[in-house]
Amino acid sequence: NAGVTQTPKFRVLKTGQSMTLLCAQDMNHEYMYWYRQDPGMGLRLIHYSVGEGTTAKGEVPDGYNVSRLKKQNFLLGLESAAPSQTSVYFCASSYKGLADQETQYFGPGTRLLVL
Amino acid sequence: GNSVTQMEGPVTLSEEAFLTINCTYTATGYPSLFWYVQYPGEGLQLLLKATKADDKGSNKGFEATYRKETTSFHLEKGSVQVSDSAVYFCALLPSGNTPLVFGKGTRLSVIA
Numbered sequence: 001n002a003g004v005t006q007t008p009k010f011r012v013l014k015t016g017q018s019m020t021l022l023c024a025q026d027m028n029h030e031y032m033y034w035y036r037q038d039p040g041m042g043l044r045l046i047h048y049s050v051g052e053g054t055t056a057k058g059e060v061p062d063g064y065n066v067s068r069l070k071k072q073n074f075l076l077g078l079e080s081a082a083p084s085q086t087s088v089y090f091c092a093s094s095y096k097g098l099a100d101q102e103t104q105y106f107g108p109g110t111r112l113l114v115l
Numbered sequence: 116g117n118s119v120t121q122m123e124g125p126v127t128l129s130e131e132a133f134l135t136i137n138c139t140y141t142a143t144g145y146p147s148l149f150w151y152v153q154y155p156g157e158g159l160q161l162l163l164k165a166t167k168a169d170d171k172g173s174n175k176g177f178e179a180t181y182r183k184e185t186t187s188f189h190l191e192k193g194s195v196q197v198s199d200s201a202v203y204f205c206a207l208l209p210s211g212n213t214p215l216v217f218g219k220g221t222r223l224s225v226i227a
Contacts, residue, residue, distance in 0.1 A: 058214065104151075109158055
């Protein structure tokens with residue numbers, strides 16, 4: 001099993017450009033998440049999905065959109081990148097239900113620099 | 116609301132020293148509590164967890180006890196190694212079907 005993979009690993013964008021980050025998991029997990037990690041801020045949840053075809057907003061959703069067309073994939077889109085979106089983005093997934101047993105499995109991260 | 120507060124780092128220790136990283140939480144109901152670790156250049160991975168009061172989670176020599184009376188889940192290790200250098204995140208899973216809430220992380224550096 002590859003676990004959780006993220007594409008690309010690193011990207012440089014100019015302000016106003018768009019891009020899509022891809023997250024894929026092969027563990028048949030229902031739940032998937034996108035976080036951003038910034039110095040001194042810890043991890044902040046951007047959007048998440050509780051199943052195929054569903055999405056929900058997290059703590060910092062503005063400027064991002066997501067889609068979960070297939071159970072194994074969760075896409076994060078930036079329509080018009082801004083320097084404030086320079087960050088490291090992590091995708092994670094977890095099993096459905098059993099809330100007290102939930103373990104999230106994280107991908108290796110995507111480093112994004114917006115100039 | 117739900118929140119997690121961790122001691123600020125960085126924490127620098129010599130090899131074989133005792134480690135404590137403080138974590139306190141605010142939550143309604145009965146959350147589950149977690150410690151995640153992030154090694155340099157990697158994503159987070161679960162270190163240990165506890166799902167009810169007085170439970171002790173343990174893994175790789177690390178321990179944390181779920182203390183409801185003090186709303187705490189402090190991480191401890193008796194003798195740290197250089198390989199323990201990482202960022203440690205405390206997290207809580209609230210009651211109900213809502214996502215994890217993470218603390219800001221504590222960076223640990225262990226020197227030989």
